[in-house]
Amino acid sequence: VAESFFKSLKTELIYGTKLMGAKQMKNRIFEYIEIWYRKQRRHSYLDYQTIEEFNNQYRKQNMNNVA
Known part of the structure; x- marks a missing residue:
C-alpha cells in the first residue's frame, strides 16, 4: 500500500x-495528500470512491449495526 501511494505521489x-x-x-505535498489524495482522488481498491x-x-454502516 505504501509503495503504491509513493508511486502515485511521485507520478502525479x-x-x-x-x-x-x-x-x-x-x-x-501537504496539499496533494490532504486535498487531492484523500478528498478528491478516486481509488480502485475502494470501489472508485474517495477515502x-x-x-x-463505513461509519454509516457501523452506526446502523450498533442501533
Missing part, C-alpha cells in the same frame, strides 16, 4: 515539476 506531483525550495515542496466517501459509508 513530483515528476515533471520544476525544482522548488523545501518549504514550497512541503506545502505542495472520505469510503470512511463516511
